[in-house]
Amino acid sequence: MPTSADNKGKAPACIVPEIALGMDPQVQVTWDLIEPGLDTIMTNFKTGLTFELYMDYYQAAYQYCVQSRNMSTSTNLGMGMGLIGGEPLYYCVEHYFARHLEASKEGSNGLTDEPLLRFYASEWMRYTRGAGIVKNIFSYLDRHWIKTTRENGRKDVYVIFTLALVKWRECMLSHVQQDWRLTEAILKQIEKQRNGDAIDASLLKSVIESFVSLGIDQSDNSNVPHGRPQLDLYRTDFEQRFIAATQAYYERESTAFVAANTVVDYMKKAEVRLKEEDDRIEMYMHPSSRGKLIPVCEWVLIHGHRQLLWDEFQNLLDGEKREDLSRMYLLLQRLPNSEGFAPLLDIFEDHVKRMGLAAVEKAAGASPDSIEAEAYVEALLQVHSQNMSVVNEALRGDPAFVASMDKACREFINRNKATGSASSKSPELLARHTDSLLKKSNKNAAEASLEEALNQVMILFKYLEDKDVFQKFYSVSLSRRLVHFTSASDDAESSMISKLKEACGFEYTQKLARMFADMEVSKSLNDKFKEKMAATHDKAELDIDFYCLVLANGVWPLSQTTTDFVIPTELQPSYKRFEGFYSNQHSGRKLQWCWHLSRNDIRTSGFNQKYVFQVSTFQAAILLQFNTSDTLTFDEIQKATGLAPNTLKGNLALLVKAKVLQEVDESYSVNNGFKSKKLRVNLNLPIKSEQKTESKDVMKTVDDDRRLLLDACIVRIMKARKTLKHAQLIQEVITLMATRFQPKVPEIKKAIDSLIDKDYLERVEDSRDTYAYVA
Structure with missing residues (x-):
């Protein structure tokens, strides 16, 4: 065959293989017409082929197939293929492709690395483009003789374009892949790119895609008609060696990098490398390689250095390095079965727990037994909020880390320096904090901020182990807000009960809801009482604005006090009128008066200004004694009021502390010098002993x-x-x-x-x- 530069890429003219001549000598005539056109198509089809010539070649192939139908071999006759000829022409085309590729093989000799890739890619593009036109010339052969032959089981016969690919694989690819010459050239270019050098990615894409196109399953002709490739060649000739080279490269690089840089820098490096490999697949690889390449990179870059990352986790938590925590999370998340997180969950749980215990200890100071509810709750919420934001922002709200945080919160909220060994302390403090939120005295009682504050309460509530303790303290505080009309908002009260009901069920809040029902009934009852009194008494007789709450026994958590309390003379008429009214309304029912929960407004006239004292009924009974006496002893006051000594002592102490009364030699008198900036003075404060x-x-x-x-x-x-x-x-x-x-x-x-x-x-x-x- 010719080897000169002028004839490079051109097969010798009009050579017909012996097997074709043996079947039909007349094929030589047809081939003499067609082969010059094939030379033009396969070498320079853009400038050397006109439409008229193309149609001449097509007609020659077509006429031969039709006219040679009686020239089929005895084998074909036995297979029922005598009506359509074409086998000799098929062998001519097969032989032509093989002869044509000899020049490409010779041109690749001595080439390596990038020059080999460029030569291979150029020859591949020229060859496949030409083969695409050749298949059209022999399309009649494709549709008839080749189709029928394949259907009758011939596994060595292919449609013309697939035949071209098979011959390239047998002749050209096998030649350039001796000692993996072509694959090694690809791998060197990829390593150059990883090292930061610029390469021609389109060149690699063209060569690697040829491996995919050449993956013809020669044992299964069902894939041949449409040229659908298999990936066996791609995997054996490129992917397997590429994956092995990748693993070796990153093992060397990662080991050297961690020895000379910080863990955070390594995570950034690993992040970049993983992104580069993902982009590399998009640039010039088959998508199926992602499922093999990325896991290998993750195994080397992450799994191989996971202990290093685990050891750094605590430092990142302590330093609030959320960006780096997020980076670590996203890297470890790539490991299968969450194995990258197992040690971190325990570290995070211990971290949150230690933070919570330290925050409570700081808030408690030197007197943990008397820690303020607001300070206590604020400390707990601050720890929860801080770590919840870490989970949501840095750890992507991962349920496993949420569970670790919940476990830690449950531990430090129920057992800390303020609670000691009493698990009931946290529910009590949280209930007292909730009470302060729902009172009128709350400075942040705006609807939106109050609702948010209640949501914060429920965050802590879910961690309480003794929710029944919260319920009891909450019931007591709710009853006082309702009885004393100090609720900031009925809507807020209802909202809180709804939240508790959602968390613990209907039974948990049943009595709380009944309290509100009693308040509505009492309002209706008092309206009727006022209407009745207005109709039966003169206005002068009703000089006291009397309002009475009638509450169901067993629903309200109100203590019943056994006392010989003497009702002040000033209250007697109103008291008796209501007793009579209620008896008429509800025959057979008996009222048990809770004087220790009642309250009164008393107007003063003996000071430099007229004040209104907000007092309990017990305090009112004490103060009213001084309308008739300037000075009274403890025993005299006790006898006049009927109060128990401890109860009287506590109430007198409050009045003395407020400087309304003054104590001299165990005697009490009104402090005529009393002054206050407020005209309404609240003296009804809780007694510590109570x-x-x-x-x-x-x-x-x-x-x-x-x-x-x-x-x-x-x-x-x-x-x-x-x-x-x-x-x-x-x-x-x-x-x-x-x-x-x-x-x-x-x-x-x-x-x-x-x-x-x-x-x-x-x-x-x-x-x-x-x-x-x-x-």
């Missing part, structure tokens, strides 16, 4: 309620299950009670024993750790 007693009373109620709840819960479970093992019963009780409180195992055991004694349960004789329900 607050302490109230806390004890609430906790006693909680303990009593818990015993009843445990009994009811156990009976309900056993009634449904009939028999149950001890461990299962304990677990079910803990689960069901979780929305109210965390019962201790000894408490549950004690309740079980009590129910056995009461014949609600019994032990199964042949299984002592199993209980049975007694119907």
Whole structure:
């Protein structure tokens, strides 16, 4: 064959393979007409081929296929293919492609690296473009003889364009891939690009895409008609070696980089490298490589140095480095099965817990037992808010980190320096804080800010283990706000109850809702009372504005005091009129008066200005005694009011502290020099001794309620299950009670024993750790 520069890329003219001549000598005539045109098409089709010549070549191929139908071989006749000829012409085309590629093979000799890539890409583009036109010339052959032959099982026959690809793979590719010459040239260019040098990405794209196009499954002709490629060649000749080279490259680079740079710098480097590899796939690789390349990069760059990242996590948390925390999260997130996060979850949980404990200790100062509710709640919320923003911003709101934070919050909120060993302290302080929010005295009582503050309360509420303690303290404070008309907003009160109902269910808030119903009933009752009094009494007789709340016993958490309180003379008429009115309205009902919760407004006339004192009924009874006496002893006041010594002592102390009264030698008198900037002076302040007693009373109620709840819960479970093992019963009780409180195992055991004694349960004789329900 010719090898001169002038004939490079041109096959010798009009050569017909012997196998074709043996089938039909007349094929030589047709081939002599067609082959010169193929030379033009395969070397310089843009300038050397006219439409007229193209049609001449097409007609020659077509006429041969039609006219040679009786020249088929005996093999073809046996296969039922004698009506359409074309096999000799097919072998001519196959032989031509092979001869044509000899010049390309020779041209590639001695080339390596980028020159080899450029030569290969140029030859590939010229060859495939030419083959695309050649297939059109032989389209009749494609549609008839080749189609029929394939359908009859010939696996070595292809449509013309696929035949061209098969010959390129057999002749050209196998030649340039000796010692992986072409693949190594690609890998060197990729390494240059990774090292920061500029390369021709389109060149690599052209060469690599040829591997995809040449992936013809020669054992399965079903893929041949449309030239649909397989990826076997792409994977064996390029992808496998590329992945191995990538792993080796990043193992070397990452090891050297971490030895000379900070962890944060390494994370930035890894982030950039992963982005580069993803872009590399877009630039010149088959998309299927992403599923293999990226995991290998992640394994080397992240998994291989995960301990380094884990060790840095605490430093980033301590330094509030949210951008770097986010970077670390996104890197470790790439590892399978969340294995990158496992150690970090424990670190984060411990970090949040330590922050919470430190914040409470700082807020408590030297007196943790008397920490203010507002300071306590603010400290807890600050820790929660700070770490929640870390989770949302840096850790993408990952549920695993949310769970770790919840676990830490539950721990430090229920057990810290302020609570000591009493898990009831946090619910009590949170309830007192909520009370301050919902009072009229709240400076931030604007609707929007109040609603947000209540939402903040519910954030902490969900972490409380003893939610029943919160309920009791909240009930007490709610009852006082309602009784004293100090609620900042009815809407806010309703909103808070709705939030509690959503969190704990209807039963949790049932009594709270009943309180509001009682308030509405009382309003209606007082309206009727006023109408009745206005109709039956002169206006002069009704000189006191009397309003009475009638509250259902058992709903309101109001303590009943046994006292011999003497109702002041000034209040007697109003008191008796209401008693009579109520008796007529509700025959058979008896009112129990809660004087310790009542309040009064008293106008003064003995000071330099006229003041209105806001006082409790007990304080009013004390002050009214000084209308008839200038000086009174403790015993005289006690006898006149009927108050218990401790109650009287506390109320006198408040009045002396407010400088309304003065004490001299165990005698009390009005301080005529009393002055105040406010004309309305609130003297109805809580007495510390009463607050302490109230806390004890609430906790006693909680303990009593818990015993009843445990009994009811156990009976309900056993009634449904009939028999149950001890461990299962304990677990079910803990689960069901979780929305109210965390019962201790000894408490549950004690309740079980009590129910056995009461014949609600019994032990199964042949299984002592199993209980049975007694119907």
